[in-house]
Amino acid sequence: MEKKxxxxxxxxxxxVPCPFQGHISPMFxxxxxxxxxxxxxxxxxxxxxxPNPANYPNFSFLPIADHLPxxxxxxxxxxxxxxxxxxxxxAPLLESLSQIxxxxxxxxxxxxxxxxxxxxxxxxxxxxxxxxxxxxxxxATLIAYSKxxxxxxxxxxxxxxxxxxxxxxxxxxxRFKDLPTIDFASLESLMELTNxxxxxxxxxxxxxxxxxxxxxxxxxxxxxxxxxxFSIGPLYKFAxxxxxxIIAEDTCCITWLDRKTPNSVIYVSLGSLASMTEKELAEMxxxxxxxxxxxxxxxxxxxxxxxxxxxxxxxxxxxxxGERGCIVKWAPQKEVLAHPAVEGFWSHCSWNSTLExxxxxxxxxxxxxxxxxxxxxxxxxxxxxxxxxLENELEREEVTRAVRRLMVSAEGMEMRQKTIELKEKVESSxxxxxxxxxxxxx
Numbered sequence: 001m002e003k004k005x006x007x008x009x010x011x012x013x014x015x016v017p018c019p020f021q022g023h024i025s026p027m028f029x030x031x032x033x034x035x036x037x038x039x040x041x042x043x044x045x046x047x048x049x050x051p052n053p054a055n056y057p058n059f060s061f062l063p064i065a066d067h068l069p070x071x072x073x074x075x076x077x078x079x080x081x082x083x084x085x086x087x088x089x090x091a092p093l094l095e096s097l098s099q100i101x102x103x104x105x106x107x108x109x110x111x112x113x114x115x116x117x118x119x120x121x122x123x124x125x126x127x128x129x130x131x132x133x134x135x136x137x138x139x140a141t142l143i144a145y146s147k148x149x150x151x152x153x154x155x156x157x158x159x160x161x162x163x164x165x166x167x168x169x170x171x172x173x174x175r176f177k178d179l180p181t182i183d184f185a186s187l188e189s190l191m192e193l194t195n196x197x198x199x200x201x202x203x204x205x206x207x208x209x210x211x212x213x214x215x216x217x218x219x220x221x222x223x224x225x226x227x228x229x230f231s232i233g234p235l236y237k238f239a240x241x242x243x244x245x246i247i248a249e250d251t252c253c254i255t256w257l258d259r260k261t262p263n264s265v266i267y268v269s270l271g272s273l274a275s276m277t278e279k280e281l282a283e284m285x286x287x288x289x290x291x292x293x294x295x296x297x298x299x300x301x302x303x304x305x306x307x308x309x310x311x312x313x314x315x316x317x318x319x320x321x322g323e324r325g326c327i328v329k330w331a332p333q334k335e336v337l338a339h340p341a342v343e344g345f346w347s348h349c350s351w352n353s354t355l356e357x358x359x360x361x362x363x364x365x366x367x368x369x370x371x372x373x374x375x376x377x378x379x380x381x382x383x384x385x386x387x388x389x390l391e392n393e394l395e396r397e398e399v400t401r402a403v404r405r406l407m408v409s410a411e412g413m414e415m416r417q418k419t420i421e422l423k424e425k426v427e428s429s430x431x432x433x434x435x436x437x438x439x440x441x442x
Contacts, residue, residue, distance in 0.1 A: 012040045012106060014062075014097065016113035016120040018082070018136075019049040021246055021272040022350045023114050026136045026208045028244035029235040030112065031059060033440070036240070039109065042100070044093055044120075046085055049246055056244075062100075065092040078273075079182060079189040082116050082196070090119040094126055101127065112206070121201045133202045137351045139209055139217035139231075140379060141180050141372040144171055146224065148179075148194045158187055178378040180371045200225055207231040208355065211435035212425035213384070230439040234355045236334060237430055238440065247272060250328040253296055253336065257326075260294055260341040263416075266365075266403055267336050268346040269298035271353065274369040278304050278312050280394045285317045287399020288325065293407050296326045296336065337362050343416070344406040349376040361423035363387050363415035365402050386419040 013034055017027035028051075031041040041059045045051065046066040053061045067088045068081075076084065100106055110130040113120035115137075124131035135142060147170050151157055156176070164177040171179075181190060205225065210233045211218065222229050232238065257265060268288070270276070276284075281304055288295050301309050310327055318325075333353070336342060337360040346365040347353045354376045357364050364387030366377035380387040388411075390402050406412040429436040 011038055012042060012100075012108050014042045014044055014108055014111045016044045016093070016111060016117045018114040018116040019046045019085070020078075022352050023116070023136050024049075024051065024246060025244045025352055026235050027112075027114060027134060028056070028059075029239035030134060030206065032239040033232075033235065035059070044096065046089060048081075048085070051244070051246055062096050064089050064096065077182070077189075079193050083189075083192070085117065086119045086196075089117075090122055093120065094123045097123060097127060097129075110203075115197055118196050118199060118201070131202045132204045132206060134206045134208070136208055137372045138354075138376055138379070139207060139214045139221050141351070141375045142197065143217055143221055144174060144180050144375055145194050145197045146221075147171055148191065151179075152187075152191065157190075173382050174375065174378055178374045180375050182370050200227075202227065204228045204230060208233040208235050208351065210234070210426060210429045212422070212429050213358070228442075230442065232436050232440045234359050234426065234436075236352075236356065237359060237426075238436075245330065245332075247300070247330040249330050249332045251332055251335075253326050253328045253331050254339065257296065257336065257339045257341045262340045263343040265294045265296055265339075265341045266291075266344040266346060266407055267296045267331075267342050267362075269331065269333065269353070270303075270346075270348040270367065270369070271350050272300070274348050275303060275305055281312055282314050283394040283396045284399060285314055286396040287394075288403065289317060289320045290396060290400040291403035291407070292324075293403055294324050294341075295321075295403075296328070296331065296342075298329070298331050299327055300329060334360075344403075344412070346403070349373040349380060351376055354380060358384070358386065358419060358422050359426050361416070361420040363406060363412065363419045365390060365406055384418070384422060386415050386422060388415070 015027055015031050017024045031043065035041050035058050042062055043059050044062040044064055046064050048066050048068050050063060066085055068084060097108065101108060108129055110132055111120055111124045112132045112134055115133055115135055121131050150170065159176055166176055168174045168176055168179065204227050207229060209231050211231060218229060218231055299310055304312050309329065334356055337345060337356050342362055344365065345357045345362045346367065347357060349366045349368045350373055364380055366380055366387050366389040368374040368377040377389050381389045388402060388405060390398065392398060428434050431437060
């Protein structure tokens with residue numbers, strides 16, 4: 001067995017992911033793709049959310065000291081945390097890569113870094129290395145961010161309540177409420193994040209997207225950059241990797257799905273970061289129960305702030321649903337969505353979840369929480385028309401109606417058919433001669 005990270009002389013790629021689940025997964029999938037094409041892969045990862053290297057025997061891991069105050073991490077919002085990492089990690093990464101480059105017969109081919117980890121670009125410049133950005137969100141989201149400065153200059157920020165339902169003049173089909181803002185971020189923090197995301201650096205950009213979904217957006221965004229674009233999504237379909245989840249997956253739910261009839265189950269998961277109130281949990285629970293549809297529901301510990309797991313569910317809920325419901329702390333999502341029993345997906349609409357749902361031909365109920373999720377939900381419902389959105393305050397009657405619309409109505413059947421057609425286009429893009437395949441082999 002070859003020694004990790006060193007035997008493939010002159011073909012070492014360093015990957016720098018952003019340490020959140022939605023960013024780690026596509027970066028590790030890209031690493032698997034490159035490994036299968038003869039490159040050695042070193043993952044330079046912050047100690048925050050550091051993955052278990054034993055789960056990735058083909059990768060080498062380089063821990064990057066991030067100097068985060070452990071007792072304060074939980075209190076930091078995402079923007080502040082990203083700012084800390086970019087301020088603290090440049091010097092440790094520079095030192096570690098300098099040591100690697102001093103080893104005989106070791107040459108770093110390039111650094112591929114997540115958009116948000118822009119300190120990697122400064123390190124690449126210092127070491128005279130080629131750098132490439134991996135964009136882990138949709139192209140439409142990046143276009144939205146690119147208009148933020150203009151919108152600020154025109155007086156639209158901070159967003160005004162009376163404008164939220166109005167269309168953004170320069171960003172059709174988005175309404176102001178669909179912009180990828182973060183509710184708890186100040187305007188200064190939001191603009192700082194925007195400047196990081198839209199910065200025109202690096203030698204090339206890799207997109208976890210494909211022409212059949214975002215051809216016009218890719219063409220529009222390419223006009224702003226003078227570097228090559230490679231749209232090679234969906235990355236997970238090209239990668240044959242073990243799970244890159246940093247949360248333990250409960251595979252028992254697959255056995256539960258095996259006992260269900262085809263196209264009968266709605267899968268419910270709001271991602272690795274979103275939280276809810278106890279009231280929202282109860283309304284979701286009774287809405288699902290009253291829909292009379294089988295469901296697989298992911299409820300993370302602390303989904304309701306301070307909860308151990310499901311102790312806050314309504315008292316009679318489990319008895320009311322019986323075997324019709326399965327609740328787990330975390331699920332192997334790609335396997336779940338590919339299962340023949342799954343007919344619909346109630347999602348927060350992260351880009352990974354959106355791609356996975358479309359790629360498996362599963363229509364969606366969209367309940368976006370923040371950031372790019374709102375852009376993705378708008379495209380799912382109003383551009384690709386493969387889902388419906390739950391926009392108002394969660395109430396059990398509305399939840400029940402939405403689930404039944406998706407699962408048993410003629411409208412839901414039409415969405416299912418459109419999603420299957422998109423799935424076929426995705427599959428075509430991955431075949432020899434398809435757009436994603438061509439980008440990958442360039």
